Amino acid sequence: MPVYAIGVDLGGTHLRVGAVRSDGTIEIKEKLPAEAKKGEVLSPVADAVKRIADQISKKGGTIAGVGLGFPGIVDPEQGIVYQSPHFPDWNRLDLHSFFKREFRWPIVIDNDANMAARGEGRHGAARGLKNFILLTLGTGVGGGIVANGEVFHGDGGFAGEVGHLVIEGDGASCPCGGKGCLEMYVSATGILRLVEESEDRRGREQLLGRVGLTADQSYRLTVASLYEAAREGDLFAHLIFKKMGSFLGIGLVSLINILGIETVILGGGVSQAWDFFIEPAKKEFSQRTYKETARRLKILRAELGDDAGLIGASGLLFQKSQKDR
Amino acid sequence: MPVYAIGVDLGGTHLRVGAVRSDGTIEIKEKLPAEAKKGEVLSPVADAVKRIADQISKKGGTIAGVGLGFPGIVDPEQGIVYQSPHFPDWNRLDLHSFFKREFRWPIVIDNDANMAARGEGRHGAARGLKNFILLTLGTGVGGGIVANGEVFHGDGGFAGEVGHLVIEGDGASCPCGGKGCLEMYVSATGILRLVEESEDRRGREQLLGRVGLTADQSYRLTVASLYEAAREGDLFAHLIFKKMGSFLGIGLVSLINILGIETVILGGGVSQAWDFFIEPAKKEFSQRTYKETARRLKILRAELGDDAGLIGASGLLFQKSQKDR
Numbered sequence: 001m002p003v004y005a006i007g008v009d010l011g012g013t014h015l016r017v018g019a020v021r022s023d024g025t026i027e028i029k030e031k032l033p034a035e036a037k038k039g040e041v042l043s044p045v046a047d048a049v050k051r052i053a054d055q056i057s058k059k060g061g062t063i064a065g066v067g068l069g070f071p072g073i074v075d076p077e078q079g080i081v082y083q084s085p086h087f088p089d090w091n092r093l094d095l096h097s098f099f100k101r102e103f104r105w106p107i108v109i110d111n112d113a114n115m116a117a118r119g120e121g122r123h124g125a126a127r128g129l130k131n132f133i134l135l136t137l138g139t140g141v142g143g144g145i146v147a148n149g150e151v152f153h154g155d156g157g158f159a160g161e162v163g164h165l166v167i168e169g170d171g172a173s174c175p176c177g178g179k180g181c182l183e184m185y186v187s188a189t190g191i192l193r194l195v196e197e198s199e200d201r202r203g204r205e206q207l208l209g210r211v212g213l214t215a216d217q218s219y220r221l222t223v224a225s226l227y228e229a230a231r232e233g234d235l236f237a238h239l240i241f242k243k244m245g246s247f248l249g250i251g252l253v254s255l256i257n258i259l260g261i262e263t264v265i266l267g268g269g270v271s272q273a274w275d276f277f278i279e280p281a282k283k284e285f286s287q288r289t290y291k292e293t294a295r296r297l298k299i300l301r302a303e304l305g306d307d308a309g310l311i312g313a314s315g316l317l318f319q320k321s322q323k324d325r
Numbered sequence: 326m327p328v329y330a331i332g333v334d335l336g337g338t339h340l341r342v343g344a345v346r347s348d349g350t351i352e353i354k355e356k357l358p359a360e361a362k363k364g365e366v367l368s369p370v371a372d373a374v375k376r377i378a379d380q381i382s383k384k385g386g387t388i389a390g391v392g393l394g395f396p397g398i399v400d401p402e403q404g405i406v407y408q409s410p411h412f413p414d415w416n417r418l419d420l421h422s423f424f425k426r427e428f429r430w431p432i433v434i435d436n437d438a439n440m441a442a443r444g445e446g447r448h449g450a451a452r453g454l455k456n457f458i459l460l461t462l463g464t465g466v467g468g469g470i471v472a473n474g475e476v477f478h479g480d481g482g483f484a485g486e487v488g489h490l491v492i493e494g495d496g497a498s499c500p501c502g503g504k505g506c507l508e509m510y511v512s513a514t515g516i517l518r519l520v521e522e523s524e525d526r527r528g529r530e531q532l533l534g535r536v537g538l539t540a541d542q543s544y545r546l547t548v549a550s551l552y553e554a555a556r557e558g559d560l561f562a563h564l565i566f567k568k569m570g571s572f573l574g575i576g577l578v579s580l581i582n583i584l585g586i587e588t589v590i591l592g593g594g595v596s597q598a599w600d601f602f603i604e605p606a607k608k609e610f611s612q613r614t615y616k617e618t619a620r621r622l623k624i625l626r627a628e629l630g631d632d633a634g635l636i637g638a639s640g641l642l643f644q645k646s647q648k649d650r
Contacts, residue, residue, distance in 0.1 A: 147472065154587075157585065159583065164582040167494050171494075177614060254490045258470075258490060296480070
């Protein structure tokens, strides 16, 4: 009888739920829009898990448990989320108790980027690595730090908030209360801010024209269309990604000087634009660090795409149920 | 027969060597000036260790081994120092082989701030803490990260280079090649740079006059005399420490957002000026982080002063020799 874990990855815009085998293969998957309200998001998560569990049961499969990845600062031991950028009314929300009432299966809970890091570590770009850092460049910037083979949580799950690393002490204001946070320069939100605040107004207008938007519609620009424009040779789009890459390089300087970890995995939607930002990022890093530090840095692309989170969440569940046995 | 470890702490200006009991008490101690040349500094270290070992033997004591803390990026497994800010000609210098030729005792080698972190963890301000960060604010800024009860080294000993965390992407040039490194704002060197570059020329002249220096002699100013001036009520000195505190707060934002560790221990000579920089540092931190993150932060003063390094180095030796038994 095949055994599955159900993996859940809740992002700011989408909820992904899947039935995953212990080798990381996904059997059934659902992708739903996520509603940014407390009551409205947890129940749909529970419903989707039950739906998928039903399908697995009908096929004769067994459910080992549920692994849940949530955005925000999550205490994995208590199963509490302290705060979340996407769900502002989450404040010490007790996820563990909620889901314990919904299911009879064992559950594990962690931050979404930590789950994605586990996915890449078990089945993706970081296979076999004892130490690595996953950065997810999406709407925001997430981080998962794997040290000595385990996700490092710090005290109470507060580690890995890499998006709020300060790269410009006097820089752009961030919703977290900070200024000059990395997220304001290298996430999708940050990149569109760079476009918006660019002094090259002519370049911006040409770009908008190229993607079929008027100056008034600039709020409708996406990183995906900026990427397409760069591929078509738009110089303004190229410069924006170059700038973003330099900022990423500065962030990596702090990150690597603190953690001393050689391998950085880049995931998230923005990493699609890899070809346009990676060299500027490496160059900035090399200029700002000791030669030996620069020589050792390896930046790799994540391999599991949008599935990393639910694969990692399932993997953690399997790991835990093996230990408990 | 009492058992001792010999602890060595090599700094940029001084070499400290001591015979330490397993409870952290120091029996004999020597402090010598450190010469910033390769050949000239390792031999004096070996000589000082032998001198102290002789004294211990004459008293009937036993030497369990030697713990050595060195400034720079040290690979503790191989006993190699990659580079050191104070000893620029150190480049993949094999400390382990050198000292193995000098002594018959077991040896352990690590970065000086990591050794100091172990000292504070075993016998000082961080007793009983599973996770903490030690920052040494001296000529430069050193860092030791203790995670799950062990110093975290990253890959090959490159972790904890907290002085090179970037706080101003476009800031002051640092000898490491970087710009806006924390060290350029909160170390002794950094603080004197803030004095030098202050636009308040009148304030600076008054300060210099107060400590008995002419404008031409400003290069002779020390942080100790700046601290004395602040204690005497000098407003310019107060403002410099306030500025330094704010920069420290920015550095802590990045550090805590990445590591999620709640306790920061501040040591090093500059920490003497605690009363003048600590509130500005906490205020800056609180303004720039989530409320819960700010609520959790605890900043403590190191307790072992200049002895932290050699106490920690001895402690590591004892820990290792217990394991090997």
